[in-house]
Amino acid sequence: MTTLRIAVIGADGIGPEVVEAGVRVLTALTERAPGLDLAFDRFPWGSDYYRAHGKMMPEDGLATLAPYHAILFGAVGDPSLPDDLTLWGLRLKICQGFDQFANVRPTRVLPGVIPPLRDCGPDDLDWVIVRENSEGEYAGHGGRAHRGHPEEVATETAIFTRAGVTRIMRYAFRIAASRPRKLLTIVTKSNAQRFGMVLWDEIGAEVAREFPDVTWDKMLVDAMTIRMVLKPQSLDTIVATNLHADILSDLAAALAGSIGIAPTANIDPTRRFPSMFEPIHGSAFDIAGKGIANPIATFWSAAMMLDHLGHPEASHRLMAAVERVTAAGPLTPDLGGTATTEEVTEAVCAAIRAGN
């Protein structure tokens, strides 16, 4: 049996709280799942590390992570440091360094969770958002001149490459093809942005010809927000740029009940590098240290990790335990409950032990 080596980076705020909860449920799972063996190594990187060493992770951090099978990540962000420094210094460094170009964000209404939309049941909202994760608006391309002077200027250039757009479109069409409805919506803004977004549309239509079984349509991002709220049933798989999907997936998380549930996977589909699994929420300093962060987003992310590592049954078992707990409680305050992170984690561990 191969031991799967998992690098654990809790980082900032509630990150370490939810990631340790994740390690606990994964450990409970290995006790129930013969054939699943996980070994965890923790890395104390993040804003505290920055204060001590002047960087978010060591110079050779990527080389240290490269041999791992996967990375379980918490969140970065510290009120006393600039957000761009913490994000680019750790999370984006890993995403870009390991070419994790596909960011996958499943969203659905878990049993027992009351979504904010009236008449939106579990069957009405079941999406997978695929976010381009390597270029676009977050390519890091730009600069500043005349700093501090009245003529100061800053540019932020979105980068769309044929290779980058083609690979994310193929990935999204493949996911759409693997789901029962075989339905893909390509989000764009090609009415106003005439270059990058037009290339995006053209390549989307080209790649669509490789997937005749998939029904697809195109939606302007502003209109997409309306459709997500008013006709959630009309959507299934969604592909969008780095910025658009960043925003739409927070909306999706809210529509599904709470940001504290929403998971994500940063995938290198070529498997040259480890992929990284994390809740989509940030470091939530307003609740850090209070022991009330919802760990379910991390549990769901851990389930995605098991799927990616070739353990779909263990993944399914973990999600079944999570759904038993969302249905019956206990729930953290973001879901209307009064439970602590600890109580929810223990309940999920108990559901794993009780499951077959």
Ligand code: NAI
């Ligand atoms: P946030 O996701 O940290 O918090 C937004 C709201 O949701 C807060 O009220 C928070 O208490 C609540 N919330 C988040 N996660 C929760 C959970 N698991 N359980 C219960 N409630 C939860 O987003 P915000 O406030 O915009 O950003 C805070 C910091 O996190 C910033 O420094 C930001 O840059 C960073 N950030 C980092 C991300 C990452 O590492 N992937 C993603 C998003 C933000």
Ligand code: MG
């Ligand atoms: Mg975001």
